[in-house]
Amino acid sequence: MNFPTFLNYPTFFLALFAIVIILVATVIVYFQVYKRHINKALGTTEGKRTSMVPPNRVAIVMTIIVLIIGIFISYIAGYANAKDDAWVMSHSDIQTFYAEVKEVGEKTLLVDGISLNDENYRGEFQYDIWGEVSIYRQDAVIRLSDLSEGDLVSITLLTDRTGITNIFKIQLLADKNLNMGRRTVR
Known part of the structure; x- marks a missing residue:
């Protein structure tokens, strides 16, 4: 108020x-x-x-x-x-950008923002990933170790009232097991 x-x-x-x-x-x-x-x-x-x-x-x-x-x-x-x-958030408090995974560590993720992003989200970014960060493949929750180099992900960032920006969610966009919309048989 x-x-x-x-x-x-x-x-x-x-x-x-x-x-x-x-x-x-x-x-x-x-x-x-x-x-x-x-x-x-x-x-x-x-x-x-x-x-x-x-x-x-x-x-x-x-x-x-x-x-x-x-x-x-x-x-x-x-x-x-x-x-x-x-509970009041503005549209600038939540930002999503797309990136290619460069390296996955035990608690870190190095990504390279793709050219479709706003220029603020192009280039390499390294994030510390903690337990509260949700990582999804379609609707299923996955672990950080399930990501690998070359995966395409969307990263949603959330800026809180103090101005600190953290990762809210990571969504795996392209699965290596998908080939032209069909799953490969192993």
């Missing part, structure tokens, strides 16, 4: 600032009322006086109220920010 800003401060900061100002104003006004009440009580010799809560207790209660309101505002603002930003 994009909060509107005033002087480059998010709205929830301004709301919290307004609550603190209300706290301070309330305590100042209460001090003044308490001071007048004490002066009036001292000036009156009659035995009847109404008692007022001491200002230090009012300040403590108001501070607790402001803390609770601040926590509530922080929770709402954090939830709104996380909820809206967590």
Whole structure:
């Protein structure tokens, strides 16, 4: 959720600032009322006086109220920010390019981007492959060791909110066992 800003401060900061100002104003006004009440009580010799809560207790209660309101505002603002930003992805966050496998290591893959790609994805790229990377041949999941030099693959990259780009998926496009659309018999 994009909060509107005033002087480059998010709205929830301004709301919290307004609550603190209300706290301070309330305590100042209460001090003044308490001071007048004490002066009036001292000036009156009659035995009847109404008692007022001491200002230090009012300040403590108001501070607790402001803390609770601040926590509530922080929770709402954090939830709104996380909820809206967590699942929103732009088209530039997911990129797919095509490459020929040059070398397959135990946990690495060296590929050469083909000429059909955008110029950013031409040339050699080496990737570290971890367990969360899915590698597919058609609809079946395969291991990294199932890829070999010369295989044509599509590599889907995902850029997260922090700007870090990782491999999301590798798809084997051409199987060496396919010949003109037919499987060879072994």
